Amino acid sequence: MTSKVVIITGANKGIGLALATQFSELGYTVIATVRAKAKIAGTAIACSPNVKFVEMDASDYGTIDSAVAEIGMIAPDGVDQTGMCNLGVHNIGRGSDESDVKSLDPAELETHFKVNVVSPSYFTSKLIPLLEKGQSKKIIFISSVVSSQAVTKQNADFFTAAGVIPGYASSKSALNMIALYFHNQLKPLGFTVVPIHPGVVLTSMYVTGPAITPEESASNVRGVVEPLSPTDEFLLRNYDGSILPW
Template sequence: MSPKAVVVTGSNRGIGLALAVQFSKRGDIVIATLRSKANAAGTLLASLPNVTLVELDVDDIATVDSAVAEIEEIAPDGIDELWNNLAMYNIAQKMVRARTFSPTDMQRIFHVNVTAPTYLASKLLPVLEKRKTMKIVFVSSCNASFDYSKSSADYLTKAEAPFIYGASKSALNMSAWYFHNQLNSCGFTIVPIHPGLVLTDMNPVGTISSEESAKKMLDTVDALSAKDEFFL
């Protein structure tokens, strides 16, 4: 298999870091975004072969444009896949609940979890179209599912899952659907994917490691093409 060129957002820790490690091990060219390259000095991410770091601070939407320009310079022949992994769970460790809701909290979480990844995907469409793979992955969550949320109320209470996070991931899923609806005929494969109950800083009661989640997601996405119908 020829090396791919992939973009992974939120790559400094957790699932994003595990994805970058897996792609690097395979010999793929990895463009890993993170808030600050300076803070990555001396970390595992900075030491990985075939990995180039690009700053992307989604609190400032203008950095999406500058990151896209840098990605175009790094990969002038295009990229194969975009993995939109970056997400926010809480506001500075403050749980957003029904009784403590504020519009500012909701706007920030929706901006990070929906607006920024959707905008980045839109801006990178011409870069993806330079290659044949054309895959966009939106890392979602089981918290976006009514059925899961109803059947797992005890777990979600234990995990202290903020309701705005689930709402934002529902919105992200719908963004993925519309991307699929508009771009599938052009050869794009759009994949909203649940990474599993991953043990991370965001989810201290997860049941699988970031490494296991990344491997399973890669296997799943590798097997999919634009001909598959997985929006059921």
């Protein structure tokens, strides 16, 4: 097994699949979580010898526990390179207008926070012992530009017209705060914690308007994250290397 081990969540499609593919091509051992291994069939990394697939459903905490146990068996010497926490949901699709605050659905709000905040936070927390064994000790949370209060204020009319979902935006803002707590407590142990906006990416969550491909997003995210170390300031970073206000 190579000394470089990276965990990619949500690796069956979109940014997760692109990240897993690129790290695999670079020679990393990739531990890729997917809801079901059957969903990865036919993808570019399905037969890659250095990609290990682990089933995990962000909406089921029990599968997180079992996934962490399996990851520990795959990489008993630790996760040497980085954890890419790409768990997320944007549009629940229950038939209501989620972007309208007059018709918020509590079930939809709960799902956004469960999948976008609770699950990635819990999963990452459980992985800390493995990350402590590694050298790079990087935790990367996939955030969003819509998590920024400043950007939201500056673009209020545009965001409203675009139908940005309050539950999604607020859950990503909460994820930033969780990331800050990880940073504050783990920095003395040599960890680097980075929330990053991956760009407006052409995926199943966003299919219209100007966007970059998952492959472009993944390449840019890797380029931003790679040089960062525990000495760097905790900031909400953009895929193009710029800093987003939070």
